[in-house]
Amino acid sequence: MSKSKIHWYKYAAPVNFYPLAGKIIPFFTGLTIILFAIGLYMSFFVAPVDFQQGHSYRIIFIHVPAAWMGMFLYVLLAIYAGIGWAFNARLASMMAKAIAPTGAIFTFISLVTGSLWGKPAWGVYWVWDARMTSTLILMFLYIGFISLQSSIDDTRRADRAGAVLALVGVINVPIIYFSVQWWNTLHQGATLTARSFKMAPSMLSAMFVLMGACWMYAIAIVLARVRLIIKERERDAPWLVEEVAA
Amino acid sequence: MHWNSLSEFINMGGYGAYVWGSYLVTFVLLTAEVIMLRARKRKLAQSAPGGEPVETHNAKLETAL
Numbered sequence: 001m002s003k004s005k006i007h008w009y010k011y012a013a014p015v016n017f018y019p020l021a022g023k024i025i026p027f028f029t030g031l032t033i034i035l036f037a038i039g040l041y042m043s044f045f046v047a048p049v050d051f052q053q054g055h056s057y058r059i060i061f062i063h064v065p066a067a068w069m070g071m072f073l074y075v076l077l078a079i080y081a082g083i084g085w086a087f088n089a090r091l092a093s094m095m096a097k098a099i100a101p102t103g104a105i106f107t108f109i110s111l112v113t114g115s116l117w118g119k120p121a122w123g124v125y126w127v128w129d130a131r132m133t134s135t136l137i138l139m140f141l142y143i144g145f146i147s148l149q150s151s152i153d154d155t156r157r158a159d160r161a162g163a164v165l166a167l168v169g170v171i172n173v174p175i176i177y178f179s180v181q182w183w184n185t186l187h188q189g190a191t192l193t194a195r196s197f198k199m200a201p202s203m204l205s206a207m208f209v210l211m212g213a214c215w216m217y218a219i220a221i222v223l224a225r226v227r228l229i230i231k232e233r234e235r236d237a238p239w240l241v242e243e244v245a246a
Numbered sequence: 247m248h249w250n251s252l253s254e255f256i257n258m259g260g261y262g263a264y265v266w267g268s269y270l271v272t273f274v275l276l277t278a279e280v281i282m283l284r285a286r287k288r289k290l291a292q293s294a295p296g297g298e299p300v301e302t303h304n305a306k307l308e309t310a311l
Contacts, residue, residue, distance in 0.1 A: 049248055049259070056261035059268045066272065105275050113268040120264050217276065224283055231290055 014091050014230045015239045021223040028220035035213035042206035056120040060203075063113040065211040069218060070107035070138060071173050073099050077145070078170040085163035091226075093159035094233065096166065097149060098226035102218050104142035111135060114187075122186055130179035131187035134172060141169040155233055 011017045043061040050057040077099040084093030114132065115125040126132065145162050152158035180189045199207075234240050249255040258265045 044255075045248070054261060055259040056264055058258070058261075058265050062268055062272050102279065105279055109272050109275055112271045116264045116268045116271075120261055221279060221283065224287075228283070228287055228290060 012089060012091055014094070014234055015237070017091055018227060018230050018240070021227050025220050025223050025227075028216045028223070032213055032216040032220055035209055035216055039206060039210035039213050042202065042209060047203045047206045048200055053121060056117065059113050059117040061206050061210050063110060063117060064207055065214045066106045066113060067110035067135070068211065069214045070103055070110050070135070071176060073103035073106060073218060074138060074141065074166075075170060075173055077103060078166040081159070081163035081166040085160050090156070090159075090233075091230075093156075093163070094226050094229045095222070096162065097159070098222045098229055099218075100142055100146050100149075101225070102221055104139065104146065106214070106218070107135065107139045107142060111139060127186050129185040129187055130183040131176065131185050134176040134179050137172055138169075138176060141165070141172060145169075 011020055039061070043058055047058070047061070049055055077096045080092045080099065081096035083089055084091075084096060111132070114135075118127075119125050145165055148165055149158045149162045152161055179185060180187055231240060256262055256266070
């Protein structure tokens with residue numbers, strides 16, 4: 001550790017993290033725009049039409065990345081909330097708080113796009129099958145986390161309460177993931193498995209590029225939000241007064 | 247290229263409403279997230295650091311987003 005030129009622990013302190021985050025946000029914003037442009041071009045002009053579903057399948061390029069982001073971000077939120085709770089690391093708790101709205105939005109997008117795909121594919125917008133119900137529960141977990149935190153005035157107590165909810169709720173993520181195997185669902189099975197890709201390579205790459213775009217977007221917006229949270233919570237800290245004045 | 251005309255592209259083989267609806271919802275929500283974060287940033291900048299926080303009736307809701 002002592003030989004490393006980068007002192008990782010240094011960035012666990014808001015005083016050092018705040019300017020660092022500010023510097024790297026434009027990089028992720030740029031990547032977001034580039035990847036979205038490439039991904040959308042591939043989704044509509046490169047990926048072929050599906051022989052069964054026609055062009056309606058093109059919803060997959062936004063639906064699958066959004067659904068994955070909803071789950072990944074929840075796990076990330078739970079990890080940060082857990083670290084913030086266990087090690088009393090306030091920046092980790094702030095990260096958890098910053099991730100929640102973005103995770104909720106991606107989960108909501110996956111529910112809406114899924115329902116808009118369900119209508120042409122299955123004839124219904126919504127059924128209470130295991131995949132959809134567990135994703136709806138994920139959405140409620142995000143909303144629960146956000147409302148629980150904002151209902152407690154003492155920020156560190158709010159962080160701890162949020163962490164308990166986040167960590168208990170994390171059990172829902174494997175349930176969502178395996179729901180299509182464990183239960184007989186109307187929702188189709190996994191598009192990607194370790195052994196086989198059930199899609200044309202150009203469809204798959206379009207999906208991966210948009211997946212990357214969503215990640216870059218999430219990183220940029222979460223860093224921007226965590227900077228605001230730092231600013232709100234540590235508004236009386238001398239370093240922040242200097243930082244803002246500079 | 248699968249499209250011979252713009253109307254064909256918009257029509258999406260009869261699935262235009264579903265496909266464009268999905269992309270529109272995504273675009274609107276992500277844009278709204280960015281706009282709301284910017285508004286929150288502006289509001290925070292107005293209240294000078296070290297001073298009293300600006301309290302509004304829906305401050306709770308805004309800090310959640």
